[in-house]
Amino acid sequence: MAIEVSDAPEAKRYEARVDGESENAGIAQYIRTPELIAFVHTEVGPAYEGRGVGSALARTALDEARAAKLRVLATCPFFAGWIARHPDYQDLLYQSRSKVSD
Template identity: 75%
Template sequence: MTLRVNDVPEANRYEARFEGESKVAGVAQYIRTAELVAFVHTEVSPEYEGKGVGAALARTALDAAREANLRVLATCPFIAGWIDRHPEYQDLVYQSRSRVSD
């Protein structure tokens, strides 16, 4: 079975489905601005765990952020952990700029 991940902007999430199935296998919810995408929640249905759904959601969402030249704020523990294990995505991570007092 082929896994497909699509952005569903009207729902503010990426959805993963296996080809030929109508059921959503997993989702990665986000909040997007002009400069930043914050990933706030990722969930994989129990029957699809261990089948690469979470990794496909993370990779697709992060590749799309890179293509759109967006920084990533990973408040979702799954996405944050995935980025930690895949250093090729570290450059996307949003770094806040602290103000230095005079």
């Protein structure tokens, strides 16, 4: 099974297609600024669950974030969990610069 992931900036999401099909197998929605990309929702079609579509979405999106020198805010539980299981991507995570005083 070949998974192709592409950015669809007009729709503010990454889209995954399997074996050249026109239908999306999964999507990862985001909000992007010049310095940050926030992944807010990931969805994989029931027929594609457990087949690596979500991982392909995360890996491609995060590799592109790294290449663009963007920090990542993983508000989507799938992205947060995926990054937690892949330590080589944890350096991308956004860290607040503000400190709370007591």
